[in-house]
Amino acid sequence: xxxxxxxxxxxxxxxxxxxxxxxxxxxxxxxxxxxxxxxxxxxxxxxxxxxxxxxxxxxxxxxxxxxxxxxxxxxxxxxxxxxxxxxxxxxxxxxxxxxxxxxxxxxxxxxxxxxxxxxxxxxx
Amino acid sequence: xxxxxxxxxxxxxxxxxxxxxxxxxxxxxxxxxxxxxxxxxxxxxxxxxxxxxxxxxxxxxxxxxxxxxxxxxxxxxxxxxxxxxxxxxxxxxxxxxxxxxxxxxxxxxxxxxxxxxxxxxxxxxxxxxxxxxxxxxxxxxxxxxxxxxxxxxxxxxxxxxxxxxxxxxxxxxxxxxxxx
Numbered sequence: 001x002x003x004x005x006x007x008x009x010x011x012x013x014x015x016x017x018x019x020x021x022x023x024x025x026x027x028x029x030x031x032x033x034x035x036x037x038x039x040x041x042x043x044x045x046x047x048x049x050x051x052x053x054x055x056x057x058x059x060x061x062x063x064x065x066x067x068x069x070x071x072x073x074x075x076x077x078x079x080x081x082x083x084x085x086x087x088x089x090x091x092x093x094x095x096x097x098x099x100x101x102x103x104x105x106x107x108x109x110x111x112x113x114x115x116x117x118x119x120x121x122x123x124x
Numbered sequence: 125x126x127x128x129x130x131x132x133x134x135x136x137x138x139x140x141x142x143x144x145x146x147x148x149x150x151x152x153x154x155x156x157x158x159x160x161x162x163x164x165x166x167x168x169x170x171x172x173x174x175x176x177x178x179x180x181x182x183x184x185x186x187x188x189x190x191x192x193x194x195x196x197x198x199x200x201x202x203x204x205x206x207x208x209x210x211x212x213x214x215x216x217x218x219x220x221x222x223x224x225x226x227x228x229x230x231x232x233x234x235x236x237x238x239x240x241x242x243x244x245x246x247x248x249x250x251x252x253x254x255x256x257x258x259x260x261x262x263x264x265x266x267x268x269x270x271x272x273x274x275x276x277x278x279x280x281x282x283x284x285x286x287x288x289x290x291x292x293x294x295x296x297x298x299x300x301x302x303x304x
Contacts, residue, residue: 002290007272038193057281
């Protein structure tokens with residue numbers, strides 16, 4: 001059974017990586033923001049948030065930060081995910097699920113190509 | 125909400141927003157009774173606000189006039205044959221206690237506590253989880269984790285992934301094969 005003591009090994013590995021990271025990485029950081037108010041959570045934001053976190057952790061992606069925000073006032077379009085690429089306009093995805101989250105990460109966050117099919121459409 | 129773990133996530137987010145330093149989440153199963161208690165040392169609520177906090181048209185937000193989190197949890201508890209109670213004091217904190225009848229057909233499943241707990245990892249707010257089924261108990265305290273981390277953020281993806289698998293293992297072992 002895993003325990004808190006196992007963190008030591010992960011910590012040591014991460015500390016080595018942090019030293020080797022250059023200062024430029026922060027300016028190039030892409031932010032993925034998941035709406036996690038009551039409306040977002042009820043619509044399925046938790047698996048979306050966790051899919052992004054799992055993918056970033058398992059694939060060792062270093063320049064992507066996954067965070068959360070409150071209700072932005074479009075509750076019926078939740079789960080909502082905003083992607084901030086430095087130097088570009090914010091992109092807002094609606095009705096996201098875990099599968100779409102993976103595609104957004106692969107195609108947009110890592111590939112630079114916006115997933116136009118998940119943007120706010122006529123329903124807004 | 126589809127599971128009680130999502131209600132816990134939602135209500136605990138209120139504690140974080142109330143500037144709590146420590147949030148304690150207790151999930152206690154004793155015979156047919158499931159108790160979920162969320163206590164924080166956040167800024168608390170005035171008596172006047174407390175009297176209308178279960179009203180969906182009460183919120184602290186200034187942009188909109190609805191707040192569904194607390195009323196939805198109250199409804200879930202009452203639908204599941206249980207009770208809802210909230211106590212709060214300005215400057216001291218808030219305690220939300222709900223109970224459920226385990227065998228009530230309308231009770232929501234408890235759901236994925238490990239995923240809820242790892243969605244609630246904050247650098248500046250600590251969580252203590254007490255998960256007890258009968259006399260088997262598991263305690264998860266983010267203060268102990270942070271001590272081991274020596275400054276690495278607790279919400280780093282690698283740490284979240286490890287903690288999630290650790291919590292899943294421990295919760296499954298406490299459950300002993302039953303699904304709550």
